[in-house]
Structures are given as C-alpha cells and as structure tokens.
Amino acid sequence: MTPGQTVDVECLAVQVGDTVALDRVLLIGDGGSVTAGTPLVAGAQVEAVSQGEYKDDKVIVFKFKAKGHYRRKTGHRQTFTRLLIERIVTPGTEGEPEQQPPQEKEEVMASGT
16 A cells, blocks of 8 residues: 555445544555564554445345255445545654754845945
8 A cells, every 4th residue: 555545445434534543554565675563563554534435336146056946136235435545654653754844034134225
C-alpha cells in the first residue's frame, strides 16, 4: 500500500470521512529495506480515511443433487468499506510528520535620501 491508494476491507462501523488507524501491521517495505514483524511490527500504523460502504457482486450458491429433484439457489452480497490510505507510520518516525519551523522574513527598510 502507498499513500493515496484505496483499499477495500470487511465492513467497519465508521462514518464517511472518519479516520481509521490500522495498527496490526505485519510487514513494511520502504524502497530497498523490508521490516518483518514477529508477528507484528511494533510501532507501525496505517492511517486511512473512510470513503463509505458498498456491496460487492452477488455470489450465487446453487445446491444440486442428481436424483430426487433437489435444487436450491441462493445468493450473497458481501458489504465492504473502502479506505483511502493517508500515510504509513513506521517505527522510526513519530506520530506526526516533522515540519520545519517557518523562517522569519527580514524586513528591509529603504532610506529615502
């Protein structure tokens, strides 16, 4: 997963626009380095925003027995929640991304001579 990517997960009880923290991370890969958990990566977290729920395509379940005229047809539609990945927090980084303090602008006064 990368930030900006959407992921479909089993239906979660969240509203549209709510932030979801996924803290059970098994593996993190960043370029050439890979960190595998035993079983989880400590301190790793994925932050995502809910984009709503939807139902997947219908799966047809058809039961049939060759003799006896036994036929049963049912269907199932699974509900999913679509998440937009905002950022991935690795164990080496803090919860908030580092921001550089704003640089102060020097005012230059022009002399009127």
